[in-house]
Each structure stands twice: as C-alpha cells, then as structure tokens.
Amino acid sequence: MVFDEGSPGMEPIPLSVSTTVTTPGDVTVVLAGEIDVTTQGELAAALAEALEQTHGALTVDMASVTFCDSSGLRQLVQLTGLCQEEKVDLRIQPSHIVRRVIKLTGLDMVLPLIDA
Numbered sequence: 001m002v003f004d005e006g007s008p009g010m011e012p013i014p015l016s017v018s019t020t021v022t023t024p025g026d027v028t029v030v031l032a033g034e035i036d037v038t039t040q041g042e043l044a045a046a047l048a049e050a051l052e053q054t055h056g057a058l059t060v061d062m063a064s065v066t067f068c069d070s071s072g073l074r075q076l077v078q079l080t081g082l083c084q085e086e087k088v089d090l091r092i093q094p095s096h097i098v099r100r101v102i103k104l105t106g107l108d109m110v111l112p113l114i115d116a
Helices: 040-053 070-086 096-105
Strands: 016-023 026-035 057-068 089-094
Touching: 016 040, 026 040, 026 070, 040 057, 040 070, 057 070, 057 096, 070 089, 070 096, 089 096
Parallel strands: 026 057, 057 089
Antiparallel strands: 016 026
C-alpha cells in the first residue's frame, strides 16, 4: 500500500505542551503528540521555562507522547544535566512508546524515569 501526502492518518500529531505549578516550587509539564526535529524547539523552550519556574521538583509527563526521536531524547538528556546543576528533582514519566525508545538507547540508566 502506498500513501501519498494527502492520505489521512499520515500527518504528524502536533506537539501540545501545558505547564502547571502543582505546589509551591513544583512544576509539571504535560506533553502530548509527537516530538521530533520540527517540534524540538518548542519542547526546548517549554522545558527551559519550566526549569526557571521550579525550585523543587520538575515532572515531565509524557504519557500522551506518541513518537519521540533523537532530538527529543537529546532535550531530555540536557534537561537532566541542567536539573542536576540546579539541584532540581527531575521526574520523567514516559509513555510506553517513549519508554521503549529510552530503554533501547540505554538512556534508562541516565534519565530519572517514573511509572504512570
């Protein structure tokens, strides 16, 4: 079966980002959709803003992320390093799909993953 650009179901799911302050100093970033080279700039900006707002814990909820490529993984690794420098407790809650990619790349040994 061949899909052309006009075929339904083949368009990327845009990245949706929402940030909330859950308790004083704790911030949660909820991501949904696809993270790739076209959305990684939006992701980077949202994560940087969230890091500026937090003084305690930063949770990245990726339970509704349907795709994450290496540019998204790079953002998570960079965020992990920044959180360590700033002494912010980072928690990443990946979707099943993202957790699989993280494990396949060996980043589960580096990223602070939590279960849903």
